[in-house]
Amino acid sequence: MKPNDFSRLLDPRGVAVIGASEDVRKIGGQPIKFLTEYGYKGEVYPVNPRYPSIRGLKCYASAADLPQPCDVALIAVPGAAVPQAVRDCGKAGVPHAIVLSAGFRELGERGLPLQADLDAALAETGMRIIGPNCQGVMNLHARAYLGFGHSFSNPNLKVGPVSMVTQSGGFGYSVVSNAQREGIGFSYVFSTGNEANISSLEMMAYLIERPEVEMLVTYMEGVTDGRALLALGERALALGKPVLVWKVGNTRAGQRAVASHTANLTASAELYRAAFDRGGFVPIRDIDDLIDTLHAFLGRKLPKGTGVTILTTSGGAGVLMADRCEEVGLTLPLPSAESVAMIKPIAPDFASIGNPVDVTAHFSAAWKEYNQIIRTLIADPTVDQLIPRSIGGANSEAWCAELLEILKTTDKPVIVSQNEPPERIQKTIAMLREAGIPIITTPARCAVAAGALSAFAAKVRAWRDRRPMQARPVARLELDTPGHALPAAGGTLGEHRSKVIVESYGIPITREVLLSPAEIGRLDRLPFEPPYAVKIESPDIPHKTEAGCVRLNVAGLLELKSVAREVEENARRHAPEARIDGILVQQMAAGTEVIVGAVDDVVFGPVVMFGLGGVFAELLQDVTHEFAPFDVDTAHRMIGRIRAAPLLTGYRGKPALDVEALAQVLSRVSWLIADHADRIAEIDLNPLFLRERGIIAADALIALKPAG
Amino acid sequence: MKPNDFSRLLDPRGVAVIGASEDVRKIGGQPIKFLTEYGYKGEVYPVNPRYPSIRGLKCYASAADLPQPCDVALIAVPGAAVPQAVRDCGKAGVPHAIVLSAGFRELGERGLPLQADLDAALAETGMRIIGPNCQGVMNLHARAYLGFGHSFSNPNLKVGPVSMVTQSGGFGYSVVSNAQREGIGFSYVFSTGNEANISSLEMMAYLIERPEVEMLVTYMEGVTDGRALLALGERALALGKPVLVWKVGNTRAGQRAVASHTANLTASAELYRAAFDRGGFVPIRDIDDLIDTLHAFLGRKLPKGTGVTILTTSGGAGVLMADRCEEVGLTLPLPSAESVAMIKPIAPDFASIGNPVDVTAHFSAAWKEYNQIIRTLIADPTVDQLIPRSIGGANSEAWCAELLEILKTTDKPVIVSQNEPPERIQKTIAMLREAGIPIITTPARCAVAAGALSAFAAKVRAWRDRRPMQARPVARLELDTPGHALPAAGGTLGEHRSKVIVESYGIPITREVLLSPAEIGRLDRLPFEPPYAVKIESPDIPHKTEAGCVRLNVAGLLELKSVAREVEENARRHAPEARIDGILVQQMAAGTEVIVGAVDDVVFGPVVMFGLGGVFAELLQDVTHEFAPFDVDTAHRMIGRIRAAPLLTGYRGKPALDVEALAQVLSRVSWLIADHADRIAEIDLNPLFLRERGIIAADALIALKPAG
Numbered sequence A, B: 001m002k003p004n005d006f007s008r009l010l011d012p013r014g015v016a017v018i019g020a021s022e023d024v025r026k027i028g029g030q031p032i033k034f035l036t037e038y039g040y041k042g043e044v045y046p047v048n049p050r051y052p053s054i055r056g057l058k059c060y061a062s063a064a065d066l067p068q069p070c071d072v073a074l075i076a077v078p079g080a081a082v083p084q085a086v087r088d089c090g091k092a093g094v095p096h097a098i099v100l101s102a103g104f105r106e107l108g109e110r111g112l113p114l115q116a117d118l119d120a121a122l123a124e125t126g127m128r129i130i131g132p133n134c135q136g137v138m139n140l141h142a143r144a145y146l147g148f149g150h151s152f153s154n155p156n157l158k159v160g161p162v163s164m165v166t167q168s169g170g171f172g173y174s175v176v177s178n179a180q181r182e183g184i185g186f187s188y189v190f191s192t193g194n195e196a197n198i199s200s201l202e203m204m205a206y207l208i209e210r211p212e213v214e215m216l217v218t219y220m221e222g223v224t225d226g227r228a229l230l231a232l233g234e235r236a237l238a239l240g241k242p243v244l245v246w247k248v249g250n251t252r253a254g255q256r257a258v259a260s261h262t263a264n265l266t267a268s269a270e271l272y273r274a275a276f277d278r279g280g281f282v283p284i285r286d287i288d289d290l291i292d293t294l295h296a297f298l299g300r301k302l303p304k305g306t307g308v309t310i311l312t313t314s315g316g317a318g319v320l321m322a323d324r325c326e327e328v329g330l331t332l333p334l335p336s337a338e339s340v341a342m343i344k345p346i347a348p349d350f351a352s353i354g355n356p357v358d359v360t361a362h363f364s365a366a367w368k369e370y371n372q373i374i375r376t377l378i379a380d381p382t383v384d385q386l387i388p389r390s391i392g393g394a395n396s397e398a399w400c401a402e403l404l405e406i407l408k409t410t411d412k413p414v415i416v417s418q419n420e421p422p423e424r425i426q427k428t429i430a431m432l433r434e435a436g437i438p439i440i441t442t443p444a445r446c447a448v449a450a451g452a453l454s455a456f457a458a459k460v461r462a463w464r465d466r467r468p469m470q471a472r473p474v475a476r477l478e479l480d481t482p483g484h485a486l487p488a489a490g491g492t493l494g495e496h497r498s499k500v501i502v503e504s505y506g507i508p509i510t511r512e513v514l515l516s517p518a519e520i521g522r523l524d525r526l527p528f529e530p531p532y533a534v535k536i537e538s539p540d541i542p543h544k545t546e547a548g549c550v551r552l553n554v555a556g557l558l559e560l561k562s563v564a565r566e567v568e569e570n571a572r573r574h575a576p577e578a579r580i581d582g583i584l585v586q587q588m589a590a591g592t593e594v595i596v597g598a599v600d601d602v603v604f605g606p607v608v609m610f611g612l613g614g615v616f617a618e619l620l621q622d623v624t625h626e627f628a629p630f631d632v633d634t635a636h637r638m639i640g641r642i643r644a645a646p647l648l649t650g651y652r653g654k655p656a657l658d659v660e661a662l663a664q665v666l667s668r669v670s671w672l673i674a675d676h677a678d679r680i681a682e683i684d685l686n687p688l689f690l691r692e693r694g695i696i697a698a699d700a701l702i703a704l705k706p707a708g
Helices: A030-037 A079-092 A105-125 A169-181 A200-207 A226-239 A252-261 A269-278 A287-298 A315-327 A337-346 A367-379 A393-407 A426-434 A443-465 A495-504 A517-522 A557-574 A632-641 A659-675 B030-037 B079-092 B105-125 B169-181 B200-207 B226-239 B252-261 B269-278 B287-298 B315-327 B337-346 B367-379 B396-407 B426-434 B443-465 B495-504 B517-522 B557-574 B632-641 B659-675
Strands: A014-018 A043-047 A072-075 A096-099 A128-130 A136-139 A144-147 A159-166 A186-191 A215-220 A243-247 A281-283 A309-312 A386-388 A512-515 A532-537 A550-554 A582-587 A592-601 A605-612 A623-627 A680-690 A695-697 A700-704 B014-018 B043-047 B072-075 B096-099 B128-130 B136-139 B144-147 B159-166 B186-191 B215-220 B243-247 B281-283 B309-312 B386-388 B512-515 B532-537 B550-554 B582-587 B592-601 B605-612 B623-627 B680-690 B695-697 B700-704
Touching: A014 A030, A014 A079, A030 A043, A030 A144, A072 A079, A072 A144, A079 A096, A079 A105, A159 A169, A159 A200, A159 A287, A169 A186, A169 A215, A169 A287, A169 B315, A186 A200, A200 A215, A200 A226, A215 A287, A226 A243, A226 A269, A226 A443, A226 A623, A243 A269, A243 A287, A269 A281, A269 A623, A281 A443, A287 A443, A309 A315, A309 A367, A315 A443, A315 B169, A337 A367, A367 A386, A367 A393, A386 A443, A393 A426, A495 A512, A495 A532, A495 A582, A495 A659, A495 A680, A495 A700, A512 A517, A517 A557, A517 A582, A532 A557, A550 A557, A557 A582, A592 A659, A605 A632, A605 A659, A623 A632, A632 A659, A659 A680, A659 A695, B014 B030, B014 B079, B030 B043, B030 B144, B072 B079, B072 B144, B079 B096, B079 B105, B159 B169, B159 B200, B159 B287, B169 B186, B169 B215, B169 B287, B186 B200, B200 B215, B200 B226, B215 B287, B226 B243, B226 B269, B226 B443, B226 B623, B243 B269, B243 B287, B269 B281, B269 B623, B281 B443, B287 B443, B309 B315, B309 B367, B315 B443, B337 B367, B367 B386, B367 B396, B386 B443, B396 B426, B495 B512, B495 B532, B495 B582, B495 B659, B495 B680, B495 B700, B512 B517, B517 B557, B517 B582, B532 B557, B550 B557, B557 B582, B592 B659, B605 B632, B605 B659, B623 B632, B632 B659, B659 B680, B659 B695
Parallel strands: A014 A043, A014 A072, A072 A096, A096 A128, A159 A186, A159 A215, A215 A243, A243 A281, A309 A386, B014 B043, B014 B072, B072 B096, B096 B128, B159 B186, B159 B215, B215 B243, B243 B281, B309 B386
Antiparallel strands: A136 A144, A136 A186, A512 A582, A532 A550, A532 A582, A592 A605, A592 A680, A605 A623, A680 A695, A680 A700, B136 B144, B136 B186, B512 B582, B532 B550, B532 B582, B592 B605, B592 B680, B605 B623, B680 B695, B680 B700
């Protein structure tokens, strides 16, 4: 789907400031100053009935009087006046607004009436807005500073290929300031505030398509449309553009803080992690981390494999960098014999030519030879990316100038590890940054940045290699018999009714029959081969075992009859009001227990969960999630993600289990919940018995959403 | 044990420089300059036969001529001349040397002859040395710069309560430089080089006792004496002084790098982690981390509980700090009702008074009220430590001055979270640092530092609360019968012989009898109640199952006889040369499988490992280690550390197992290996069956070290 076009919001030919002021201490005063003094070339239209002019510009009494073209209205009037301002802008034909004013949903209950009025004004006018309660927007190409606050007061912000969309204006713009101090330039910055109309995801979906935007950064507290997040991640992989995502509100305490900071719905951290993992996202955990990773991507080269080669003049720094490289999933291949043969004669005796290649401190002065080693390593096919330590001292700049020439010849990423305090090699740092070669301060941070490059490159490769999504594996459920239909009412279905639905999606269930107590009383022979599990069938008794309504290993006819009576009596005693649909007589099954569940998540939509039964899923939380629907290949990848996966494929001489059948079940459950996400809230298949051949669901539970 | 006294090495009355030079580009030239120009008050004795004087100081032809008192010789001659220099120093009565020269063990094979000569010289003279191949020593109190290199060239290094001992001179001193730039002062710094004589652990054991040393930092590649590491950690807890430990060589790649960087033996990362965990160590992962954590401890206050209270003016910064606080094990208690009642009237409407206490950016100007909130929170009993965000802008210094007055009244740690680039609040930062109040740059880094304080404080509390080590729970093994004695030869013992030894330590084993094939042939009744496991007993067939030498569930006399024959035949076929000690007839046992193992680790000595059987230990690596010997209380803590521990204590309605019996076994195994660490290399009890009452070892294997 093509994203909405926000080019005129990004690059307005004219900007109105509603609530304009001469006074730069006022929120309506600052943008007038920025737009007139910082190089913006478009028209500026102050709006304020109290002044005839502001800073020499004609001042309009009402937004309704605005001339055209005016692509953006910056609204800085008190909250209560915002809906009227929107209506006025709509009359004048202004298509977009950026609402800085507060007083809406962020106040909770109290803000809802004004929010409703704003929503109505938007519906009437068709305007698209950023905010309310945001800090504003920057287009640094056009020098359009459409906002307020400390970061906006710097006229010299550098232009670059990074764009940022932030759900916290204050924090987001402080990140922009920090990154700028480290020489990182931005193209567009959006503080999205309450996201009453344009969400951060909608804006990112637009920005990522723009050719001058090479990478996105987002500070995210939560999204309301998890599927749009997945689509953005997919698009990032297709375009090869990383989306650096700083997600907060991940832990219990963090979530509480988010809930009181914005009104966003927050889905569980696990689903966000899964979404980031599947798409072209690069998770970020701190400001340093963000800046280092941006520098690494600004090198504009991606590694072809997971290896990293460390070239150091300090054994200690090399060792700890190696540690951290492995921690972040990088491998440390040894240099080729050719490289070793080249390096050995020029390195000191006691140098250690492995990975790290440690040529020792005695080598720092020999910068020409050092560059020769870099040249050799870059040409070495074992090298995917290279982290050489910088050379300081008197030769630093000469070393660097030659290094830059060498690096022009390679498409392998090179991250320079800074060996000295920045003030001692300022010129070298500037030269490297100018040329787009990342230089990063500590060994550990180099490793983290290299790991981010490598992980993103691997995801892009996997995305490109992936076969096109298979055709839909199962047909839509035909609900032609009453037994198979989803009931009109909501609530939990009994086991047998749940299984009938599950079975209609081609998922094997235990052989079983639902009989009335009277039918069981009349039986003159066993319905099929015992032993049986005998259970109550009732939508009102979801926890049958605890209610004494399950009996296992029932073998004879008389036993069956007496057990059935007992189960029914226990049910009546446990829940006198319970609707009883019958007695379920079921063939006993065995195998390795697995659990498959599905929920329709409020943010991410239908999601399937998988784990091994017993203690693995619950106690050890060894489970994994996938977004429904998905194909059998995806299901296989899902199975491989749990820690206990080797148990399924022939662990220590045990026979391999039927993983293909399990993958089929996972995919089919994903279609079941996806087809019926409007009705099904939850599915539980627990346990499924997985065997050397085949799989069978021994219990199932489907919970429907409230009807209507 | 009292550590060796190094006070004269630390604070020498006179220093000789062997291989002294006028030329500061030479290693022997630099210390002469430092010792004469940087404020050192003791005597300086250059030694070099080629000069009559250096820098106006009388130059001695040989170290043998040195006058007294001369407490330290700094040796900077070529490696080959070092042993003679040591002998000369010994003659002159110099007790200590710092050997900067290289050419010893670090060269591998080639360096061993010179190393042996140095060792001999040390044995002859009784001198104690730092190095060889080190960068030197600093005593900043005495301005004694006893080394070379970039960091030594700064005469203004600040004195402070931190001491550092580093196994990488270059990297260690670069850390000192970095920390100095952040205002952190040091008392003593030791680069220990090859540790041919004084180890870093020996030096730390001395330093931690000195009252002016309040915290230690160490960069560690590996130690040879794990028990000394444990003792240092214990002492750190007793003194309440943290040891910040930056351990490298933790991963596969890191270990390879260490092996080629120094000749240190490296025990497994898991044992180091366990040692750090038990003692007063604070693990460090990067330079930033080190500096932040030092700042936090320099505040000289420890929290009384695990809580942290965040006071912020930025919702975004607060949320992400909350996330990270939880990640590092901190809790976020809500402020008391009294605090909320105080804050509510002065905070803006839309402030969120939870944890974080977010008073919003609109509050930044109201610094007096902000301090009033800090005062209230500090007095709040729910607050263990507080992280307020700094106030920038024009009022920053006034705010800070008042804050410092407030903080004088509290013993709770307060870490200020820096809200602006350092250059904008330079004065405020200086004021806080001067007063010993930590100010840290990013929200995430504040959380990490607060977490380090909290974790260290918790360990100190636990150490103080711990009951005195119980009396030794089991008596030393009396080897009075041949069957119980450890054999004179090395190698693996058969199952039955292993079990006899295990049983002599009070560990229950299966009922069993070892019979010869002929004895089994002559049996006229079953030896005890079946069913049996029947196994070969042979020291040469440790993997009996794979060899077809185990049969289970043997019930009758005839079956026993035929199975015994079959097992013996399989053994002869599998290993024709194997010594066969008999056929083991063993009562079958059942229960929950657990695994207990023990090894005599080359670095850490006897260590016991525990995990659940089946897939838990092997596949999920859910195991834990403890240093032997240990008491039953320690064993209980050990059991509680595995992730699957809830399975033992009545998980989901299952009966609780006999954890006390398991703890007894763990402690007894720890005594078994500790008593016989000279002979026993490994013990494996796998499986032990743990039941509701009791525990029983169903298989055991003891491997002895080679004899002699």
